[in-house]
Amino acid sequence: MPRHYEDTETRRRQVAEAALRTIAEDGVARFTSRAVAGRVGISDGTLFRHFGSKEEIVLEAMRLLEQEIEAGMVDSGDPMEDLEQFFHHRAAFVGEEGSVGRLIFSDELIHLAGDEGRQVVEGWRRRSVGFLIDRLQRLHAEGQLRQDLDVPAMSMLVQGALLTFAMQASLGRAGSREDVRRRVVHAWRTLMKVLTP
Amino acid sequence: MPRHYEDTETRRRQVAEAALRTIAEDGVARFTSRAVAGRVGISDGTLFRHFGSKEEIVLEAMRLLEQEIEAGMVDSGDPMEDLEQFFHHRAAFVGEEGSVGRLIFSDELIHLAGDEGRQVVEGWRRRSVGFLIDRLQRLHAEGQLRQDLDVPAMSMLVQGALLTFAMQASLGRAGSREDVRRRVVHAWRTLMKVLTP
DNA sequence: CTCCATAAAGCGAGTGCTTGCTTGCAAGCT
DNA sequence: AGCTTGCAAGCAAGCACTCGCTTTATGGAG
Numbered sequence: 458m459p460r461h462y463e464d465t466e467t468r469r470r471q472v473a474e475a476a477l478r479t480i481a482e483d484g485v486a487r488f489t490s491r492a493v494a495g496r497v498g499i500s501d502g503t504l505f506r507h508f509g510s511k512e513e514i515v516l517e518a519m520r521l522l523e524q525e526i527e528a529g530m531v532d533s534g535d536p537m538e539d540l541e542q543f544f545h546h547r548a549a550f551v552g553e554e555g556s557v558g559r560l561i562f563s564d565e566l567i568h569l570a571g572d573e574g575r576q577v578v579e580g581w582r583r584r585s586v587g588f589l590i591d592r593l594q595r596l597h598a599e600g601q602l603r604q605d606l607d608v609p610a611m612s613m614l615v616q617g618a619l620l621t622f623a624m625q626a627s628l629g630r631a632g633s634r635e636d637v638r639r640r641v642v643h644a645w646r647t648l649m650k651v652l653t654p
Numbered sequence: 655m656p657r658h659y660e661d662t663e664t665r666r667r668q669v670a671e672a673a674l675r676t677i678a679e680d681g682v683a684r685f686t687s688r689a690v691a692g693r694v695g696i697s698d699g700t701l702f703r704h705f706g707s708k709e710e711i712v713l714e715a716m717r718l719l720e721q722e723i724e725a726g727m728v729d730s731g732d733p734m735e736d737l738e739q740f741f742h743h744r745a746a747f748v749g750e751e752g753s754v755g756r757l758i759f760s761d762e763l764i765h766l767a768g769d770e771g772r773q774v775v776e777g778w779r780r781r782s783v784g785f786l787i788d789r790l791q792r793l794h795a796e797g798q799l800r801q802d803l804d805v806p807a808m809s810m811l812v813q814g815a816l817l818t819f820a821m822q823a824s825l826g827r828a829g830s831r832e833d834v835r836r837r838v839v840h841a842w843r844t845l846m847k848v849l850t851p
Numbered sequence: 852c853t854c855c856a857t858a859a860a861g862c863g864a865g866t867g868c869t870t871g872c873t874t875g876c877a878a879g880c881t
Numbered sequence: 882a883g884c885t886t887g888c889a890a891g892c893a894a895g896c897a898c899t900c901g902c903t904t905t906a907t908g909g910a911g
Contacts, residue, residue, distance in 0.1 A: 460861055461861090462861075462906070463860080464860085465859085485760075503860065511897065568683045606847060610841070611844075613818050613841060613844070614814065617813070620821060621817060624759075643807065651811070651848045660886080662885085665886090696886090697887070697888050697889070698871085699874085703885090706872095707872080853910105854911080855910090855911105858907085859906080867898095868897090870894085873893105875889100877887080
């Protein structure tokens with residue numbers, strides 16, 4: 458059988474994607490270098506020709522996720538629209554992509570990714586919370602949100618709602634894409650009812 | 655040096671507690687039979703005299719948690735009081751006991767606990783959600799909760815708030831016991847403001 | 852167009868380490 | 882004496898990772 462050849466750049470992307478799929482579908486316990494290599498269709502020996510360590514693979518996979526995470530944080534000028542955009546994007550993302558929830562929740566994986574991985578995840582958290590607080594603050598100051606609630610409390614409600622989606626995806630009980638989207642819309646309506654005067 | 659002898663019953667309890675402490679303090683990745691044995695002060699060989707497998711250890715540890723989980727679900731006759739009790743108890747529990755969050759979030763651990771472990775965790779979830787829905791339903795019917803919100807949506811808000819505590823504990827950023835308790839009280843006040851007319 | 856040297860990518864056996872678990876025997880309790 | 886509990890060494894399996902060698906792509910010289 459003839460071998461199939463690809464250059465390092467292509468392989469690195471394929472491996473990072475395969476790593477995310479493996480984590481999402483098989484779980485962290487079965488996330489081994491052999492499994493990832495098998496998914497790409499190369500031997501585990503070849504895998505380590507393109508990556509120096511398993512830690513590097515996790516970091517590359519994180520970089521793939523990072524783009525998606527950043528994409529959810531836009532600045533349209535209207536804080537309310539930003540917030541809605543953020544909530545929908547993030548909820549759909551963590552609700553559909555099972556690997557995200559596992560990555561964030563699994564100290565196992567973060568431990569695997571080393572100090573650098575820990576910093577990456579911590580960075581995501583800080584940026585996301587910062588974004589949330591900022592938009593809520595502005596809306597609160599404009600009087601568009603209930604004045605008897607403080608901003609951190611409202612932030613907790615929004616984060617909590619997002620966590621329920623991550624949790625469901627992590628437990629594999631997310632349902633179809635359409636189903637997730639419907640629940641996201643409903644959750645957002647509920648939050649609006651609850652946060653606005 | 656003289657050996658210290660304990661009967662199986664005592665050792666099983668000690669081991670289960672040590673397992674929870676190990677998961678909470680060292681993380682799932684370092685939760686090995688040797689580490690647990692070392693914490694108890696016995697060799698890993700002795701550990702397997704009292705337990706048939708690591709899976710059994712996890713199940714025994716789960717049984718320890720189960721008592722605490724059940725303790726949070728009382729029936730005082732007043733649904734609102736039940737709900738408040740439940741929220742405070744559960745939030746303080748998952749917020750202070752880091753192992754709970756890790757246990758619930760880690761598919762690694764659940765995978766380790768086998769089918770029986772998966773059923774145990776699924777049972778917790780079902781019972782907890784059932785409890786929540788039941789009390790909310792009754793309060794909603796009595797008109798004590800906002801009629802423009804549906805019960806599942808309110809349940810999501812409560813669960814979400816609880817998840818934020820589990821998440822913080824799992825990430826090791828819980829803070830002191832007093833600190834957690836203060837935030838729990840604040841979260842409950844926020845929920846009440848938001849759910850009642 | 853052919854030939855061949857070189858580099859890149861692939862393979863799979865092998866290495867050392869850790870893990871869950873076993874076993875042979877010693878040490879204490881009853 | 883016998884039963885339980887303990888230890889330390891050891892085992893097979895699985896892991897991340899290495900290495901020697903093979904196979905393919907490339908590209909310039911003849």
